[in-house]
């Protein structure tokens with residue numbers, strides 16, 4: 001029995017050097033204390049203890065033009081409400097330094113035992129703002145921040161398109177489908193699984209990377225493309241944002257021969273953040289995968305399933321149960337699960353990961369668990385966001401709350 005895994009890449013920030021000489025800040029501003037290494041994205045329901053812990057002294061918020069946001073947390077006994085200070089973060093080209101410019105200072109509204117801060121993002125493109133909490137003396141808020149929530153909504157349509165970008169030599173599927181037939185299978189799977197959330201897919205465009213106007217010469221259709229080897233970038237980001245609208249605004253699914261990492265079927269950032277081009281604009285899927293030294297072809301149904309799973313990550317949906325790799329990459333062991341009420345959670349994966357202190361290497365984890373043990377023990381095994389795929393276990397698609405999360409974040413992304 002083959003065990004295969006979906007991969008999830010977390011977005012990291014360098015602990016950038018703050019450059020006060022060029023920030024233009026005044027004494028009354030409460031700047032983030034340390035390097036900004038924690039980032040919140042909208043509508044994430046996970047525990048996020050590390051964000052709560054660091055909010056007063058500075059965390060990043062991913063924001064999009066025109067979207068409305070609400071940041072809230074529980075009141076802490078006698079501590080009066082702090083002021084939320086927001087700063088635009090301007091990174092240099094390699095993210096080693098950044099400058100800050102204050103964009104908002106907000107008083108809290110109080111409701112249901114919570115401090116609530118509402119704001120609209122008036123940027124021209126998606127970016128990061130930094131947040132700090134200032135007490136009445138202008139110092140960092142010392143109350144405990146509990147149940148941190150960052151919610152957002154925009155006005156973009158419930159409809160979007162897919163853009164299947166075929167890179168390198170197409171190696172076919174186990175059920176011998178052509179690219180056009182595979183595209184039709186993917187479109188059908190997206191329509192079926194997203195329709196209960198009121199999300200519509202108009203069409204799927206099919207491109208050949210060899211015809212890319214800028215990078216085409218790198219993507220010869222003579223040779224299979226191995227993400228991670230043919231390109232160091234597992235996400236093949238340079239192919240995101242193809243041509244002009246409507247293709248440009250479609251979700252870019254980069255189809256490679258395989259992801260060149262043990263048992264990995266696909267890759268995406270958690271909340272990619274761009275339906276256009278640039279960082280976080282691609283989802284990568286393979287027609288094949290490697291296990292041991294052997295390569296296996298996937299059938300079209302599995303490829304479509306992976307495309308849906310990775311695309312849900314792109315829209316901010318987490319694994320129903322975090323893998324060790326998820327926990328360690330994000331470095332927040334409170335995020336055991338997705339925080340949603342209607343998806344079960346598999347204690348087995350989490351407790352096992354922690355107890356054995358497994359290294360942060362997704363190659364090792366699936367070998368240690370037997371697929372049979374997972375299949376018998378995990379109540380979320382048939383949810384599409386379960387982190388592994390197990391032969392013989394049929395997907396039941398997304399839960400209602402997973403679909404709401406996708407719809408909410410789709411409304412924020414320009415398309």
Ligand SMILES: [Zn+2]
Pocket residue numbers: 006007008309310313319387
């Ligand atoms: Zn995944």
